[in-house]
Every structure is written in structure tokens, then in C-alpha cells.
Amino acid sequence: MQAWFEKVGGMFETAFITGDRWKLYISGLGVTLEIAFFAAILGLLIGTVLALMKLSTTRKGKKTIWARIANAYIDVIRGTPSVLQLLIMWFIIMANCKNGMLVAILSFGINSGAYVAEIVRAGILAVDKGQTEAGRSLGLSKAQTMIYIVIPQAVKNVLPPIGNEFIVLLKETAIVGYVSLTDLTRAANQISSRTYEAFMPLIGAAVIYFIIIKILTILLDRLERRLRKSDNR
Amino acid sequence: MIIVKDLHKKFEHNHVLRGVSYHIQQGEKIVIVGPSGSGKSTFLRCLNLLETPTSGEIWFDGQLITNPKVNIDKIREHMGMVFQNFNLFNNLSIMDNITLAPVKLKLMGKEEASENALKLLARVGLSEKADAYPSQLSGGQKQRIAIVRSLAMNPRVMLFDEPTSALDPEMVGEVLDVMKELAESGMTMVVVTHEMGFAREVGTKVLFMDEGIIMEESEPAEFFSNPKCERLQDFLSKVL
Numbered sequence: 083m084q085a086w087f088e089k090v091g092g093m094f095e096t097a098f099i100t101g102d103r104w105k106l107y108i109s110g111l112g113v114t115l116e117i118a119f120f121a122a123i124l125g126l127l128i129g130t131v132l133a134l135m136k137l138s139t140t141r142k143g144k145k146t147i148w149a150r151i152a153n154a155y156i157d158v159i160r161g162t163p164s165v166l167q168l169l170i171m172w173f174i175i176m177a178n179c180k181n182g183m184l185v186a187i188l189s190f191g192i193n194s195g196a197y198v199a200e201i202v203r204a205g206i207l208a209v210d211k212g213q214t215e216a217g218r219s220l221g222l223s224k225a226q227t228m229i230y231i232v233i234p235q236a237v238k239n240v241l242p243p244i245g246n247e248f249i250v251l252l253k254e255t256a257i258v259g260y261v262s263l264t265d266l267t268r269a270a271n272q273i274s275s276r277t278y279e280a281f282m283p284l285i286g287a288a289v290i291y292f293i294i295i296k297i298l299t300i301l302l303d304r305l306e307r308r309l310r311k312s313d314n315r
Numbered sequence: 316m317i318i319v320k321d322l323h324k325k326f327e328h329n330h331v332l333r334g335v336s337y338h339i340q341q342g343e344k345i346v347i348v349g350p351s352g353s354g355k356s357t358f359l360r361c362l363n364l365l366e367t368p369t370s371g372e373i374w375f376d377g378q379l380i381t382n383p384k385v386n387i388d389k390i391r392e393h394m395g396m397v398f399q400n401f402n403l404f405n406n407l408s409i410m411d412n413i414t415l416a417p418v419k420l421k422l423m424g425k426e427e428a429s430e431n432a433l434k435l436l437a438r439v440g441l442s443e444k445a446d447a448y449p450s451q452l453s454g455g456q457k458q459r460i461a462i463v464r465s466l467a468m469n470p471r472v473m474l475f476d477e478p479t480s481a482l483d484p485e486m487v488g489e490v491l492d493v494m495k496e497l498a499e500s501g502m503t504m505v506v507v508t509h510e511m512g513f514a515r516e517v518g519t520k521v522l523f524m525d526e527g528i529i530m531e532e533s534e535p536a537e538f539f540s541n542p543k544c545e546r547l548q549d550f551l552s553k554v555l
Binding site: 210216226235 | 363365367383388389390391392394395396398400402403404405406407415416419420461464465468
């Protein structure tokens with residue numbers, strides 16, 4: 083029993099303590115969070131614009147050129163692996179840019195935007211059509227009706243799937259090692275290849291991801307509950 | 316005030332309006348009745364272009380509003396509409412429901428709009444609900460607020476699309492009372508309804524629509540006591 087404890091203790095020490103290795107996990111986590119945070123904001127912006135483009139109709143109720151462009155964007159992004167998108171961004175589109183962080187944020191933001199677009203579109207469509215009709219019948223323009231009436235109600239609808247998308251995005255950043263950034267996953271990987279011992283670094287990284295996402299989940303739940311409260315006022 | 320000429324509306328393969336022509340004078344209270352699917356709601360919704368007519372002309376105060384170049388938002392400021400399902404804005408308080416449009420369209424300042432809203436709320440007996448939210452109100456209260464919201468724009472005509480059809484029976488009266496009071500104040504009204512009592516009492520003309528056309532029109536007394544076409548006789552025998 084004692085021998086087992088000593089062995090595990092030793093593994094823990096090599097994985098986290100020796101040579102201040104814990105600092106590598108922390109800085110890796112910093113990279114992960116930075117990419118995920120800015121990509122989420124970018125994805126939210128792109129997704130909202132795409133959703134509005136996709137919902138735009140002509141006076142006669144036909145699809146606009148904007149809707150077609152948004153459709154093409156979503157098709158291409160959803161139809162290709164995000165690792166490939168990241169590599170294409172890094173080696174082809176932004177080959178002259180040496181800032182891996184910027185490339186990663188753009189690539190993940192562009193990717194997430196396609197998924198967010200469908201979420202936001204569904205959220206807007208879920209708002210009763212009568213709300214729009216009432217707004218328009220009072221003389222409010224399409225845009226005013228959207229801004230003051232539909233979107234505030236759509237926010238509540240989209241919160242759960244948007245939270246889901248953020249979580250997926252955070253974990254998907256684990257592939258940024260491809261563009262020579264040291265995120266949490268790559269840091270764990272590097273340490274395990276240096277110590278010839280995979281268990282502690284990999285399980286350790288997994289636990290850190292889990293804790294971060296658990297915290298995010300709790301925050302999103304709280305926000306959702308607060309927004310729902312206004313329904314029963 | 317509103318002139319409709321040969322109005323047609325098709326949905327896909329469904330020909331809902333098959334040539335409706337009518338002339339609504341200022342101050343009239345037009346009540347439209349008819350079986351479901353007769354096109355009466357579609358006709359009403361065409362008047363403020365919530366539905367785009369397939370063909371035909373609609374003139375409002377001498378302006379051809381079916382012309383695609385017309386700014387329909389400006390026209391709608393003068394046409395209030397009340398819906399079957401109330402459609403109060405769920406995310407806004409009652410006060411904000413009423414003042415949103417006049418303030419955002421820059422017709423009134425915020426304070427003036429609030430004062431006006433309070434006056435209108437008092438008129439329908441709901442002053443104490445100014446800070447409430449739609450989900451806290453009964454159906455009848457919601458519909459009275461919806462009427463007030465339209466009135467806050469000082470419309471020249473009010474369109475009612477089956478305003479009491481979604482209400483519990485005991486709440487129908489309170490909404491009809493508000494509508495009667497509005498009629499007495501001289502408002503021009505177009506009302507699609509199944510309330511025959513209201514049609515008889517308030518209407519200056521009653522229209523019977525079926526199969527996408529106006530089959531019969533006459534003054535209420537004549538309409539109910541001496542219906543001419545067979546479809547109307549049949550309809551009245553079922554609803555009265």
C-alpha cells in the first residue's frame with residue numbers, strides 16, 4: 083500500500099512539480115481560454131449577422147442574395163473539418179502572419195459563426211409571428227421590430243444551445259497545437275513525452291478542462307434562470 | 316377614406332380573395348361576418364398590407380398604398396390593428412408596450428407618451444396595470460391594453476381581427492364595451508367578428524363574406540331581419 087502511494091506521489095511530482103511544470107499547464111490553460119473567449123465573441127457576431135442575412139426576404143417573400151451568401155458560408159464551414167480550416171488558415175490564407183494566436187482566434191470564430199447562425203435563426207423563428215405583426219402594424223420598421231421586440235425575446239430561446247456551442251468551442255481549441263501554439267492539451271502532451279509517463283499529465287489536463295466547463299455551465303444556468311424569471315413577473 | 320378595388324389574394328394554389336371591392340367612409344363602423352375560410356381576416360390584413368395583395372388596388376386617404384414605392388410604415392402609423400391573440404410585446408411592461416411605437420417613431424417625447432398612455436389606461440380602467448407585464452394579465456385585460464396600444468398612435472382607422480375569439484366568455488363583454496365606447500367617440504372601425512350582437516348594435520354596415528367575395532352588404536337591421544342571398548340565410552340560421 084505504502085509502495086503504491088509512493089509511486090503515485092512520484093508520478094505526480096514528475097508530472098506537476100519537477101522543474102515547475104505546473105506553470106506549463108497554467109500558461110497552456112491561458113492560451114486555451116484566450117482563444118476560446120475571443121473566438122466565441124467573434125462567432126457570436128458572425129453568427130448573428132449570418133442569421134439575419136439568412137432570414138432576410140424580399141418584398142415578395144423570396145430569398146435575397148444575402149440569404150444565399152449566408153447559406154453558402156454555412157455549408158462550406160459545416161462541411162469541412164475544423165482542423166483543416168485551421169491548417170488552411172495557417173499555411174495558405176494567412177501564410178504571412180506569424181501570430182498563431184490571431185490565426186487560431188479567426189479560424190475558430192469563423193467556424194463557430196456557422197453553428198451560431200443556425201442557433202440564432204432558430205431562436206428568432208421561435209418568437210411568435212404575432213409579435214412581429216403587432217410591431218409592424220404600429221408602424222415600426224422591420225429593423226425596429228427586430229431590435230426592440232424580437233431579439234430580446236430570442237435571447238432567452240438561444241441561451242441553452244449557445245452555451246452548448248461555447249462548450250464545444252472551448253474543447254475544440256485542443257487542436258491548436260497544429261499551428262505551434264501551446265495550449266493546455268499540447269502542454270500536457272509535451273510533458274508526457276519528456277517524462278515518458280502519460281497518465282498524470284493527460285488525466286490532469288482532462289480534469290482541468292472538466293472543471294472549467296463545469297464552472298461555465300453553472301454560470302450559464304444562473305443567467306438562464308435570471309432571464310426566465312421575467313417570464314413570470 | 317379606404318377604397319378597395321378588385322382585390323385578389325392567392326396563397327400558393329389557394330385563391331382566398333376573388334375580387335373584393337368596397338368603399339369605407341370616414342366614421343363608419345364596418346362589421347364583417349362570414350364562415351371560417353371565407354377570406355374575411357385576409358381581407359382585413361390586406362388593408363394595412365400585413366398580407367400583400369396578389370392584385371387590385373387599395374387607396375387610403377387618397378394615396379394608393381398598394382404601390383410598392385409607398386412607405387408602408389408611415390401608412391400603418393395611421394391604421395391601428397387589434398389581433399385575435401392580443402400580441403402584446405412579452406418582453407415589455409404595459410407602459411412600454413403602449414409608448415414604444417410613439418416614442419421610437421419620434422411622434423412624442425417619452426414623458427408626453429407616458430402621460431397619454433396613463434390617460435388611455437384610465438379610459439379602459441386599467442391604470443393600476445401600467446407596470447405589470449403581459450403574462451400577469453387576463454385575456455380580457457390584454458385585449459383592452461392592445462386596443463390602448465393602437466390608440467396611442469392616434470390612428471385614423473382601427474382594424475379589429477376577431478378581437479374576442481380567443482377570450483373566455485366572461486371576458487368578451489369588457490372588450491366589447493371598450494369597442495362600443497370607441498365607436499361612439501367617432502372612430503372609423505373595421506371589425507371582423509362572430510359577435511352578432513355587436514354587429515347589430517354598433518355596425519353602420521354589415522358585410523357577409525364567403526368564398527373570397529362580399530356576398531351581401533346592408534345595414535344591420537336589414538342584414539339580420541331580411542337576408543337576401545341563400546348562403547347568408549343559411550349562415551344566420553346557424554349562428555343566431
